[in-house]
Amino acid sequence: MTTTHNQDLILFEDHSLIPESIISGEESYSAIISHLQGTSPTWLINSLIENSIQNTATLVNNDLTVKQTGRSKTIFISFINNKDYYSKGCKKNGIDLNTVTDFTYIDCFTDLFTKRIKDPSKASSQVTSLFQELNEVISSQTGSRKVVFIEAPEILLRATNITSNELLNHLLQLNKTCRQLFIISAKDYPDLDAAMPEDPVFKVTDYFVKLLHRSSLHISIQPLLTGRANDITGSLIVSKGPISYKSINVSEKEYIFNITKDSNIKLFFR
Amino acid sequence: MASQNSVVLLTRLLSLKENSPLLLVLDSLAQSSYHLIQEFAYKSKNNIIYLSFETLNKPAYANEFLDCSVISTAEITKFIKSKTTPQTTSSTAQGKHLIIIDSFNYIPSTDITNFIASISEPSITIVGTFHINCPQPHNTSSYYPSALSLLSFIASSIFEVEAFHEHSIGEEQLSNRIRKLDIPISSALNSDVFKLTLTNRRKSGRSLIYTYKVDCKNHVYEVHKSNQAEEIDPEDESLLKDLTTFNLTTSNKQKLAREQVELPYMEAQEALGSSGGAIVYEFEKDDDYDEEDPYEDPF
Amino acid sequence: MSFRKRSEVIGGGPTPQRGAPVSPIPGRGPVVPRGPISSLNRQIPARDAIRSPQSKSKDDLEAIMSNPAVRPSLITSQPTISTGASDLDKILLHQGLPLGHSLLLEESSTTDFSSVVLRAFVSQGVMHNRITKDKLHSHVIVAGVPSQWANDLPGLYKGSSKEQKKAKIAENESKVSVSNLSNRVASGRNDLKIAWRYGLNQKASGEEFGENSSYENYNNQFDITQKLTPGPSSQDISFVRISPNFGDIISQIEGIIKLQLKQDPSKTIRLVIPSLLNPTIYSPIFSAPTFIIPFIHTLRAQLRKYENSLSLIASICLELYPRDSSLTSTLEGLFDSVIHLQPFNQEMSQLIEKAYKNEPAKIQQGLVNIIKLPVLSEKGLMMIHDGEYAFKNGRKKFEIEEWGIPVEDVGKDEEQQTTKNIDF
Secondary structure (H helix, E strand, C coil), rough: CCCCCCEEEEEEEECCCCCCHHHCCCCCEEEEECCCCCCCCCHHHHHHHHHHCCCCCCCCCCCCCCCCCCCCCEEEEECCCHHHHHHHHHCCCCEEEEECCCCEECCCCCHHHHHHHCHHHHHHHHHHHHHHHHHHHHCCCCCCCCEEEEEECCCHHCCCCCHHHHHHHHHHHHCCCCEEEEEEEECCCCCCCCCCCCCCHHHHHHHHHHHHHHCCEEEEEEECCCCCCCCCEEEEEEECCCCCCCCCCCEEEEEEEEEECCCCEEEEEE | CHHHHHHHHHHHHHHCCCCCEEEEEEEEECCHHHHHHHHHHHHHCCCEEEEEEECCCCCCCEEEEHHHCCCCCHHHHHHHHHHHCCCHCCCCCCEEEEEEEHHHHHHHHHHHHHHHHHHCCCCEEEEEECCHHHHHHHHHHHHHHHHHHHHHCCCEEEEEEEEECCCCCCHHHHHHHHHHCCCCCCCCCCCCCCEEEEEEEECCCCCCEEEEEEECCCEEEEEEECHHHHCCCCCCCHCCCCCCCCCCCCCCHHHHHHCCCCCCCHHHHHHHHHHHHCCCCCCCCCCCCCCCCCCCCCC | CCCCCCCCCCCCCHHHHCCCCCCCCHCCCHHHHHHHHHHHHHHHHHHHHHHHHHHCCCHHHHHCCCCCCCCCCCCCCCEECCCCCCCHHHHCCCCCCCCEEEEEEEECCCCCCHHHHHHHHHHHHHHCCCCCEECCEEEEEEEEECCHHHHHEHHHHHHCCCCHHHHHHHHHHHHHHHHHHCCCCCCCCCCHHHHHHHCCCHHHHHHHHHCCCHHHHCCCCCEEEEEECCCCCCCCEEEECCCHHHHHHHHHHHHHHHHHHCCCCCCCCEEEECCCCCCCCCHHHHHCCCHHHHHHHHHHHHHHHHHCCCCEEEEEEECCCCCHHHHHHHHHHHCCCCEEEEEECCCHHHHHHHHCCCHHHHHHCCCEEEEECCHHHHHHHCCCCEEEEEEECCCEEEEEEEEECHHHHHHHHHHHHHHHHHCC
């Protein structure tokens, strides 16, 4: 493994991660980052945040070296982590999220069920106002060059009575406020045969299938199917979604990657 | 001849020349209806109203675009009525309208027929997609059919799109991976060349099924013949090659000899004519014949 | 109250005589605990007196690091506490559970080994309050179970038999002098000899990790056949009842945390939730996704809020809530670390018993599968280790070791037998 040359991670055919043509374009697109138990996508998210803010990806791509300031307004919404988690993680990428002006963190984690949604069994209106607030924060950012990340919104399906369609509609509206939306979700144990609409498994599966149908890019991170390997952490699959990007093509590739304890990342083509 | 007719039928359906008020498109995670819908738009010379439940951007071909994710079905109906009344449709020659619905999956099964009935007009053709991979809610409190059964029942034509998957990914493996929402990389998936199975219903309700290979890039359609039927030829001796070191093939001379072997009953047929080869029972003394058994009647 | 009271199997099954003698200990029991406490009392305040004025001016991290119950993680240097089972501390790779993080213990089959770990976690917290007189270093919050649950807390391990004890005393005494030489804490007081007796296993782990005795009070070794004496007081432990409104439970828990931290901001808070959603304790309404998921999600938020004080261990039975169920997979996402205890089935147990029939101390009771580890998993490292470790619920501690199917031993055994037969 040590002899093979490690590769740069690229998502699009112009060798970029988040291309300029999408940020400056007119359309809105959605991308899914899905992961399974055992392979957390934090390292990838950190690199995408870095790329969105300043066009570099220090840890995963050696070609993207030119820093570009004011590239996009990056908004990060998380339902399972606080800002501290990402500001610590992004230090390795050479970014201090607390001082970057183009970065906005919306914490939907800390007080989600203590302030925002007090009654999860009747959550519809509270979820609606939560998403209204999110849309307002995103809209209040100047310009149209916006990239939004939303992490684990499916927790709302697992923890409250809202339906998958409600969440999907909220996400659709949210997506329209930005050029590129990255939806980060765990993909463990879907069941396409689920039949009870109130069952969280049904809701999450329905949510996932419908998201896949409206997406333009799908990045899937999972452990190796063959089991554990000491020098390989997992595999990363970049595939196009059913909806094509107007200006650019997705570079479909399967990588295997290795992360060391000090968060160094190496990628190889599979 | 028949294949030519079926291509004509597909072309007529795509360009809305056939009288077919509801065209249902069934798609999956392996092959989305995206390209087929574009083909409808390409062929159509009508006013296109796009009803979006999940589409982010207004497609270039759409004359009208309505975001249905936040409004009620009544409002959708109102919108369509306002856009399809004669005075607003000056742009279209025939006054025909194509309504594209990006997904029926967001409408509950109990509302779906009402919704379709409320927007149907003789001048309107509805093309709508249904994602078959979405889990189907099971209605425990009533016998009402599922949305898929309802739509398939009322649709005048059903377009089922499938990917031509490569041999590297077997059909079973593909469906297993899709069940885990793990979509493999393959140029054949979500491609602009795909397999289309068309179920067309006549006025009587009788349906005819055709299979096509559709190339959306070049707008070429051809009848797709199942490869398997062609491949398996019992006389194809190439299948026997390289299986073992034994010679399994037959030479022409051997074949000729095999054909000339006279089977025993042939002679009987020649001698006795049509009754030849019949089985005739003759009682022998060792035979165990049970007189009490009403079913045992050899005579 | 566990689902099966006292159902935990004690190691060394085939030779019950080894586990049985509890008798020598009660005689010593009342004498021994007092000695070290008083001796340490004198020792640690001195250390604290020097540090505390400085730490008050510095930030929380400094304060928590001054707590003798806390040590820096071996990997990330963040403040970490012991789970009360030193082998579990080891496989967590941080030498414990980092503060602000949570551990979910999953257990297949109907056994209740996880409660052994949970109770040791509680006992460890209580023991930390006995390091320094009039200074409480930790507080335990037990949620969901009645206070009787804490009646069965394990006591300190005091040696397995008289002989071993004597040997260890001798060994310890010799070690005391060595470490005294290299140790700045050394004061040459006589009571220190007894104090060292408490630190039996710290020395073992300390040596392994090349540490000196600066974390001597970090963890203790617990004996499940012993009762923690004296039992925990209300200063040590609080109980929180589960009510249908998760907001109430959270505010109750947070109330306790705030109160405890007001008394001393350097305290560690151990939150324990035994047998999550076990039907003998929890009514069906608590299994509603609109209760349990928001509850655990909010606990996660609390852990992040009190990242230098709070840690959580909960256990769940996989027999009732399998791993591929929506509940357990969601919980696995919300917890920072997940460890699965998988007791052996009958055939496997028999095989192992047969293989180790001459060495009953080697018999393991089940596998330890690592699913998620604190900090490392969320960084993206793939930490799943299936069937690489096995656990042994021994009398003296909950042991975890590398697992290997004992096939070779069987073979050797038979070989030896056959050679013997040939000889005869």
